[in-house]
Amino acid sequence: MFRNMFTSGDNRELANATIDFYTHVQRDMKVDIGVDPIGYLWLMSERQLSTSSHHVDSMEENGVQVVRYGARDLGEMIPGLALNQAEKEESRLMNLEDVAGAYFGPKCGRLAPEKLARFYKERFLDLGGDLIFGADAKSLIVDATVPTGLEGEPFLWQDSRVAGVRLSDGGEIRAATTVVAAGAWTNELLDPTGIDGHAKSKMRQLFTVPAQSGSALARLLHTKGFNPSGTIPFLILPKGGVIVKPMSEQAEFWVGGEDEVNRQFLAYPEEDIDANYPPERAYYEMSIHPVLRAYLPDFAGAGPSRMWSGLYSYNTVDNLPYVFEGDGLVVVGGDSGSGVMKGDSLGRVVDAVYRNGEETEVELFGGATYRASKLGFRKRDVEREDWLL
Ligand SMILES: Cc1cc2nc3c(=O)[nH]c(=O)nc-3n(C[C@H](O)[C@H](O)[C@H](O)COP(=O)(O)OP(=O)(O)OC[C@H]3O[C@@H](n4cnc5c(N)ncnc54)[C@H](O)[C@@H]3O)c2cc1C
Structure with a gap:
């Protein structure tokens, strides 16, 4: 389901632009993602x-x-x-x-999430993206920015950063930036590294x-x-x-x-x-x-x-999603049961934070702008949501 009827102005902005994008995909791009404004x-x-x-x-x-x-x-x-x-x-x-x-x-309604996921998957592949299914990320890799080779690093006096993930089959995926979008399982990856997902x-x-x-x-x-x-x-x-x-x-x-x-x-x-x-x-x-x-x-x-x-x-603080960055890391989550209907806007926020950091204006679909830092924790500035479903 999707709706723009939220008590929080932030939720309304994020959802409204997302609904407009999904409607554009269905109506103008002629890709069936099941958008049906039943209200x-x-x-x-x-x-x-x-x-x-x-x-x-x-x-x-x-x-x-x-x-x-x-x-x-x-x-x-x-x-x-x-x-x-x-x-x-x-x-x-x-x-x-x-x-x-x-x-x-009347602008609220339903869509087909599996068709929507397929739409994004295909666009991602068109951009040259690569997908691996069935890979279980066991933990985040935290490396010293300038490694010494000493066992047990990073130490207190070193700068460190997230450098990718260890897989449960023993493999590793290393990256300049790792985006954690693990839904309900986010804490499992963040907590062992001392990063709080607040969800x-x-x-x-x-x-x-x-x-x-x-x-x-x-x-x-x-x-x-x-x-x-x-x-x-x-x-x-x-x-x-x-x-x-x-x-x-x-x-x-x-x-x-x-x-x-x-x-x-x-x-x-x-x-x-x-x-x-x-x-x-x-x-x-x-x-x-x-x-x-x-x-x-x-x-x-x-x-x-x-x-x-x-x-x-x-x-659990304000029922709004968060997007925040760390060294080598971007995290998105905490959508409190309404993440699909804000998915396009949140994707754009993640993309902007990945490119420019949290102190950036994000252009949502339709041209409205939204300050990314509002969804972070350092300068969080959102209206609490009271209409949870
Ligand atoms: C019953 C129910 C009804 C809902 N109805 C609606 C609705 O009507 N409208 C709406 O907008 N939202 C709805 N939601 C909420 C919506 O499903 C979520 O907001 C949305 O799925 C969140 O997307 P996500 O990509 O952040 O996380 P998820 O969809 O949970 O995706 C995270 C993915 O990461 C994978 N993963 C996790 N940990 C690891 C790991 N260590 N290694 C590898 N992969 C990992 C998981 O397997 C999962 O596939 C509903 C949720 C529920 C439970």
Whole structure:
């Protein structure tokens, strides 16, 4: 998914330019990367609409298009949405509030990340890049800038720099600059060298719910009036960050929820996600489904046909990505669950830092400029993100 609806102005800038680039790839370069602006529909209670209104005002002041819907509009456009919760016992138990309206972002949507990755891979190869798959970088090589040959260097009195990576098969890759973009596994490479990545990981899960043709869920899936595709937008329900993603071509929904409370941070996650962080059916049944069926009763009785998990890499201070440099090193990460939608801008920041260091203005796609040092740690200057999904 991609969105330009963030509370942080930095996130908005990085995502907006990235969405423009992805749209340009799809529309002007005619490379199919699955861009489909189905929109994000943030369903909210009266209280949430009011506490969010200053964020939404700030979005609009900065050029983000937002459409406001009232409860009556939503009731007409989405017949399967249960606006009223107060009289339902289960809803009262969960402290669910009535839906009073929604903020809709028409520039938000979905894309196909594997097609996007293929696009970048091909452009990288066109530029003369070389790729090695299946190579496991075990550690960073730190060399003395002027080696003496003495065992144990670099010593305190020597200048040192990252000179590449040691591979787990015993090989080495040496480079003038090494870029670490290892997602949730970044600490494993940085920590042993005494460099802090300021990020921790957490498991996140997604569950697939089929919407068989002719069923009430299929009707919900093909809700018209919001976007050119004639599907229900990406929904954010008013409780628990429960999200509902339509996958019309596969006749299914993907659902998930925020998983913050009592979910451990992982400093050094295992490599094999499937084996070590398997998705939990009970999490769907006991945490997500009660909220889902309360607001969208067509989901009552609907269980997941597939489920999987992944790892979010959180910058636990401000929920914004970072890009910083060291001697011979550039690090990018901490995207806090929304890295694909900022991927093009972050790539441009990494490129600029690689060429000119952190004290540089980066030209994002579309011509806007962004100071690279804002995403570093020495002169970090970003607005914290409060709308995590
Ligand atoms: C369930 C889930 C849903 C998400 N949904 C969205 C979404 O809708 N939109 C969005 O924008 N973002 C989403 N994200 C976040 C998005 O996936 C990340 O922000 C993005 O993948 C980060 O990209 P990256 O290249 O920094 O890291 P990664 O995609 O994690 O890539 C890092 C790569 O480095 C490799 N690697 C790590 N260590 C080593 C090593 N030592 N040697 C060799 N290779 C190594 C890993 O195998 C991996 O392939 C989601 C994440 C999850 C888990």
